[in-house]
Amino acid sequence: MVQLDFSPVFANWSDLFHGALVTIEVTLCALLVSCVLGTLIGLSRLDSKKPVRYFAGNTYVVLIRGTPLLVQLFILYFGLPYFNILLPAFVCGVIGMGCYSAAYVSEIVRGSIRSVDKGQMEAARSMGMSSAQAMRMIILPQALVRMVPPLGNEFIALTKNSALVSLVTINDVMHEGQKIISVSYASLEVYIAIAAIYLVLTSVSMTLLNRLENKLRSGGMVQ
Known part of the structure; x- marks a missing residue:
């Protein structure tokens, strides 16, 4: 019978805790990038100008979604120095994860906005609002609530995908776990702790996302 020994995990718990904090930091920074960039791309995909839609949809989204996140991280970390662009590992991780997630966030934004009844935009325009005002004051507040569940799923996926940044030398929880394994050889125990x-x-x-969604819905922002 296999005997598990978690003593190396407990002995190095502070390192895993520090790694977890780095994981949270990387994920939150990447989430900020993905939400801002994804919103801009999602709105541009609704633009009436074909060149804008073509770049945002057929170029960026297809390129990013069609290639693995790990490859994109390696291109940033190992490829940019070929062009004399040296970025810290943390910045490469945030940019790589943020840009990757933004492609998916853009679809969430575009779909949520399109789910709002078109008549509301027409009503807002008939009241003298510009398209930008109607979008900001009428459409986006309603679309926001509909974005929360899929954005929550994307945030969870982003958190789990953050394990890949350990391969570009960021000291996240996975990287700290690998260092413990290299000394203790307690791989199963450490991976269980990381999981x-x-x-x-x-x-x-x-839990936090569910509370946010319930609060927004209770505020009457969604019919």
Whole structure:
């Protein structure tokens, strides 16, 4: 019978905790990038100008969604120095994850906006609002509530995908776990501990997102 020894995990718990904090930091920064960039791309995909739609939809989204996140991280971390562009590992991780997630966020934004009844835009325009004002004051507040569940799923996926940044030397929880394994050889025990940490992070995130969604809905922002 296999005997598990978690003593290396407990002995190095502070390192795993520090790694978890780095994971949270990377994920939150990447989420900020993805939300801002994804919103801009999503809005541009609704633009009436074909060149704008073509670049945002057929170029960026297809390119980013059609290639693995790990490859994109390697291109940023190992490829940019060929052009004399040296970025810290943390910045490469945030940019890579943020740009990757933005392609999916753009679809969420575009779909949520399109789900709002077109008559509301027409009504706002008939009251003298510009398209930008109607979008900001009428359409987006309603679309926001509809974005929360899929954005929550994307945030959970982003949290789990953050494990890949350990391969570009960011000291996240996975990287710290690998260092513990290299000394203790307790690979199974360490990976179980890392899985538990990710489970806690995603569970807390889901709870907070559910509360946010319920609060927005209780505010009457969605019919």
